[in-house]
Amino acid sequence: MADVRLCFSPAPVHVRTARLVGVAVARRAGLREELLDEVRLAVGEACARAVALHRQYGLRDQVEVTISDDEPYTVRVVDRAPVEAGLGLSALPPDELADESLTDEALTVGVGFALLAGLVEDLQVRPVAEGIGTEVRMSWPLHRR
Amino acid sequence: MELALTSRTVGEHTVLEVGGEVDVYTAPRLREELLALIDGGTRRIVVDLQRVDFLDSTGLGVLVGAMKKLRGVDGTFGLVCAKEPLLKIFRITALDQVFPLYESVDAAIAAGA
Numbered sequence: 077m078a079d080v081r082l083c084f085s086p087a088p089v090h091v092r093t094a095r096l097v098g099v100a101v102a103r104r105a106g107l108r109e110e111l112l113d114e115v116r117l118a119v120g121e122a123c124a125r126a127v128a129l130h131r132q133y134g135l136r137d138q139v140e141v142t143i144s145d146d147e148p149y150t151v152r153v154v155d156r157a158p159v160e161a162g163l164g165l166s167a168l169p170p171d172e173l174a175d176e177s178l179t180d181e182a183l184t185v186g187v188g189f190a191l192l193a194g195l196v197e198d199l200q201v202r203p204v205a206e207g208i209g210t211e212v213r214m215s216w217p218l219h220r221r
Numbered sequence: 222m223e224l225a226l227t228s229r230t231v232g233e234h235t236v237l238e239v240g241g242e243v244d245v246y247t248a249p250r251l252r253e254e255l256l257a258l259i260d261g262g263t264r265r266i267v268v269d270l271q272r273v274d275f276l277d278s279t280g281l282g283v284l285v286g287a288m289k290k291l292r293g294v295d296g297t298f299g300l301v302c303a304k305e306p307l308l309k310i311f312r313i314t315a316l317d318q319v320f321p322l323y324e325s326v327d328a329a330i331a332a333g334a
Binding site for chain 1 (some may be wrong): 313
């Protein structure tokens with residue numbers, strides 16, 4: 077088992093770096109090629125969500141990403157926002173998506189969660205074991221031969 | 222690939238061609254461009270996503286915001302998207318039921334998007 081760890085300041089520009097690292101490790105670990113786009117999008121959504129939470133709460137703490145190339149390929153993204161904010165995720169039905177009263181922020185959060193839930197078969201969102209924050213854990217089977 | 226934005230006029234429509242990555246970092250530029258068009262009086266917008274390599278929830282939020290803003294001024298808004306990876310994103314988020322999606326710019330304009 078080998079872990080790749082990445083910590084970055086909560087700035088949108090670094091989310092792209094996290095996506096690139098996530099895909100690079102997944103490719104090297106042997107994840108099926110057709111899943112790489114899903115990994116890229118899911119890692120980006122999880123990191124963008126963490127960055128948004130840190131900015132919302134004025135937190136300078138770094139966002140932590142840990143990627144394991146063991147079976148299954150696993151990405152964990154940890155934010156340090158209050159747990160109730162981190163766990164307050166819900167997908168939005170189509171009629172609410174186009175609702176005029178829905179704020180852009182609420183829309184993006186709802187769409188982001190819908191993407192995570194739709195892309196990642198094994199998705200867990202839970203409080204971190206120590207301290208304040210939430211962990212988004214995503215995994216994909218490697219099916220190594 | 223960086224975000225690339227180019228607009229052109231086709232009859233009554235303004236076609237905004239988007240290329241590269243539309244994500245949490247670049248989406249604000251797309252929002253500014255769309256708002257500038259709408260605030261400048263453009264009422265029929267077709268956004269061509271055919272050259273987009275990556276689209277996340279922030280980018281989708283910008284597109285929904287532009288559609289709502291145009292709807293509020295009796296404008297029209299259409300998206301051109303025929304790439305399966307992007308179409309999958311619209312399906313997962315149920316936004317395929319919100320946006321008028323077209324296979325080509327010609328189809329969007331012919332439909333009066």
